[in-house]
Amino acid sequence: VLGFGGEREAVSKAGLTAADLVAARRREPAAVTRVYTAYAPALFRFFMAAVGDRHQAEDLTGTTFVSAIESLPRFRGPIEALGGWLFQIARHDLYDHRRRQSRSRIEPLEDNLNEAARVAGADDPEELALDRVDAGRVVAAMRQLSDDQRQVLLLRMAGGLSAPEVAEVLGKTTGAVKALQHRGLASLARVLGLRSPEQPKEPPYPSPDPGRLTSQEEEER
Amino acid sequence: MPRPKPNKLHDELDALLDGRPVELTDELAPLAEAADALRAELAAYQLDPQVADRHLERVLHGSATVVPLPVRGQPSGWDLRRRVAAVVLAAALVLAPATMASAAALPGQAMYPFKRAIEQLRIASVQWSPGREAVERTRVADTRVDEVQRLTDLEMFTQLPTALTAMTNAMTAARAAVDEARRKGEPVAKVEAQLNGVMVAGAQVTRTVQVVTAAAAAKGPAPLSGDILRAIQTAVDQSKEVLPPVAPPTTGATTPTSTIEQPAKAPGSTVGTTKTSPTIPLPPPTAEATTTTTEPPTTTTPTTTTTPPTSDDEATPGSNGGGGSGGDDNKGPNDRSPLEVTPSTTPPGP
Numbered sequence: 001v002l003g004f005g006g007e008r009e010a011v012s013k014a015g016l017t018a019a020d021l022v023a024a025r026r027r028e029p030a031a032v033t034r035v036y037t038a039y040a041p042a043l044f045r046f047f048m049a050a051v052g053d054r055h056q057a058e059d060l061t062g063t064t065f066v067s068a069i070e071s072l073p074r075f076r077g078p079i080e081a082l083g084g085w086l087f088q089i090a091r092h093d094l095y096d097h098r099r100r101q102s103r104s105r106i107e108p109l110e111d112n113l114n115e116a117a118r119v120a121g122a123d124d125p126e127e128l129a130l131d132r133v134d135a136g137r138v139v140a141a142m143r144q145l146s147d148d149q150r151q152v153l154l155l156r157m158a159g160g161l162s163a164p165e166v167a168e169v170l171g172k173t174t175g176a177v178k179a180l181q182h183r184g185l186a187s188l189a190r191v192l193g194l195r196s197p198e199q200p201k202e203p204p205y206p207s208p209d210p211g212r213l214t215s216q217e218e219e220e221r
Numbered sequence: 222m223p224r225p226k227p228n229k230l231h232d233e234l235d236a237l238l239d240g241r242p243v244e245l246t247d248e249l250a251p252l253a254e255a256a257d258a259l260r261a262e263l264a265a266y267q268l269d270p271q272v273a274d275r276h277l278e279r280v281l282h283g284s285a286t287v288v289p290l291p292v293r294g295q296p297s298g299w300d301l302r303r304r305v306a307a308v309v310l311a312a313a314l315v316l317a318p319a320t321m322a323s324a325a326a327l328p329g330q331a332m333y334p335f336k337r338a339i340e341q342l343r344i345a346s347v348q349w350s351p352g353r354e355a356v357e358r359t360r361v362a363d364t365r366v367d368e369v370q371r372l373t374d375l376e377m378f379t380q381l382p383t384a385l386t387a388m389t390n391a392m393t394a395a396r397a398a399v400d401e402a403r404r405k406g407e408p409v410a411k412v413e414a415q416l417n418g419v420m421v422a423g424a425q426v427t428r429t430v431q432v433v434t435a436a437a438a439a440k441g442p443a444p445l446s447g448d449i450l451r452a453i454q455t456a457v458d459q460s461k462e463v464l465p466p467v468a469p470p471t472t473g474a475t476t477p478t479s480t481i482e483q484p485a486k487a488p489g490s491t492v493g494t495t496k497t498s499p500t501i502p503l504p505p506p507t508a509e510a511t512t513t514t515t516e517p518p519t520t521t522t523p524t525t526t527t528t529p530p531t532s533d534d535e536a537t538p539g540s541n542g543g544g545g546s547g548g549d550d551n552k553g554p555n556d557r558s559p560l561e562v563t564p565s566t567t568p569p570g571p
Contacts, residue, residue: 015379015446027280027281029281029330029331030329030330030331032277032280032281033277033281033329033330034329034379036273036276036277036280037329037379040268040273040276041267041268044266044267044268045263045264045266048263048266049263049266057266058268058269058272061268061272061276062272062275062276062279065276065280066276066279066280069280137262138255138258138259138261138262139259139262139263142259153259156238157238157256157259157260157263158263158266162239163235163238163239175228175231178228178231178232178234178235179231181231181234181235181238182230182231182234182252185234185252185255185256186251186252186255188255188258188259189251189252189254189255192255192258194251194254194255
């Protein structure tokens with residue numbers, strides 16, 4: 001949502017200004033509403049893609065927003081950094097949510113989820129949750145990605161953060177984030193059956209078949 | 222042709238995702254396509270405006286809660302209605318000062334959640350009578366029209382998509398309530414005439430929104446972003462499915478009140494067609510896999526996504542939908558008084 005080093009320094013792409021930030025710190029309703037309107041949709045998309053459940057995503061969005069507004073007096077960054085800061089809170093809340101879920105999960109259900117995840121080819125039930133997202137195949141296909149790739153793509157595409165902002169949120173370099181988003185999208189393209197630059201459709205020569213080579217070698221012998 | 226270095230490819234992909242112009246090479250094309258597909262799916266996740274109201278309430282008015290209403294069509298019975306009535310009476314005592322204070326609140330303002338909550342209470346209090354519910358929901362629809370009008374006057378464009386959709390949903394809910402009252406054998410001639418007048422007013426104010434936003438867009442990108450324009454256009458298009466057609470205004474008739482003050486006509490009596498109405502000039506669509514650039518991810522995230530998608534509770538009478546006049550008007554839908562329009566540059570009070 002926000003970009004660093006833009007020409008209009010005091011105005012975010014979401015239309016928020018430094019004055020909005022000051023007013024929101026004082027919990028002035030109009031400013032708080034503007035902050036919510038600017039970021040809540042992105043937060044909701046982020047949580048929806050992460051947990052795959054509308055009700056939980058709504059709760060997480062509300063929780064994150066309330067936490068953010070309560071913590072806003074401690075936020076000392078420029079308005080351009082507000083998006084990244086919000087998603088740091090969002091990731092923290094998501095982590096807490098998953099931890100609570102894992103604690104409250106009763107044993108038989110956990111067994112069932114683990115079994116379901118195993119059958120579905122997912123490493124854990126959280127990945128399986130991605131399969132159950134209402135929207136369908138693309139978000140579900142993200143479970144094929146590594147955790148880092150998935151987080152980068154979610155923050156970038158669902159959260160609308162720039163690569164430097166994602167790097168700030170994840171504690172990585174911008175270069176690492178760019179590499180992760182490249183690999184993530186390449187993997188996603190492969191899973192979706194799109195033509196991938198790393199896997200050309202027609203190999204330039206017949207693929208070596210170890211079995212055939214072995215038999216050829218035996219024939220040569 | 223030498224393959225570009227990985228860093229260059231990463232940079233080009235990053236630029237593509239940011240919407241900066243990049244030559245779409247064979248290597249980038251599938252990545253852009255995957256990004257577009259992902260972005261399109263993510264865009265389908267829309268935050269329910271009722272949920273948004275609740276979130277804002279938690280921050281702005283921690284103690285204000287919306288009373289859930291029984292859903293019409295499910296077996297409710299007198300016991301439930303008595304319980305709801307008791308809650309309404311109790312809440313009315315608590316909320317009376319808020320009722321007065323929130324009467325003129327607009328979407329985005331501090332007291333607006335109170336206004337909607339009070340509307341729900343009012344609807345809950347009359348659900349024992351389909352006829353009275355129809356009257357109340359018609360009043361709600363009238364209030365939504367009034368809000369769209371005032372938001373347009375104040376050029377609060379970011380709130381318009383939500384307000385327009387809420388208006389459309391309120392119209393739908395009121396129409397359904399009138400139909401149900403008729404099915405129950407209650408006299409509906411008067412309320413139906415009132416609703417028809419409200420719907421004509423809604424069509425006129427929607428037309429005004431188009432004119433005003435088109436004029437604002439023509440001034441430049443400063444007051445209106447492309448996403449807000451798109452959201453407004455979408456909401457306007459949705460409203461046309463419900464509202465009667467309205468004649469295009471005469472040239473220069475951009476004063477919103479000039480249309481709304483006209484005597485209401487029955488939907489069938491209006492002339493003109495929406496085909497001639499100008500559409501809001503929109504920037505190019507957000508994502509096109511075949512173009513050489515891809516819109517930045519920010520284009521799917523802005524304020525417009527709070528535009529209510531399909532599920533406003535007001536869409537079904539008797540559901541949790543907020544609506545109602547909030548005590549701000551005792552006037553009927555047909556005796557709409559001229560709006561007290563403040564200068565358009567005056568920001569709304571909190």
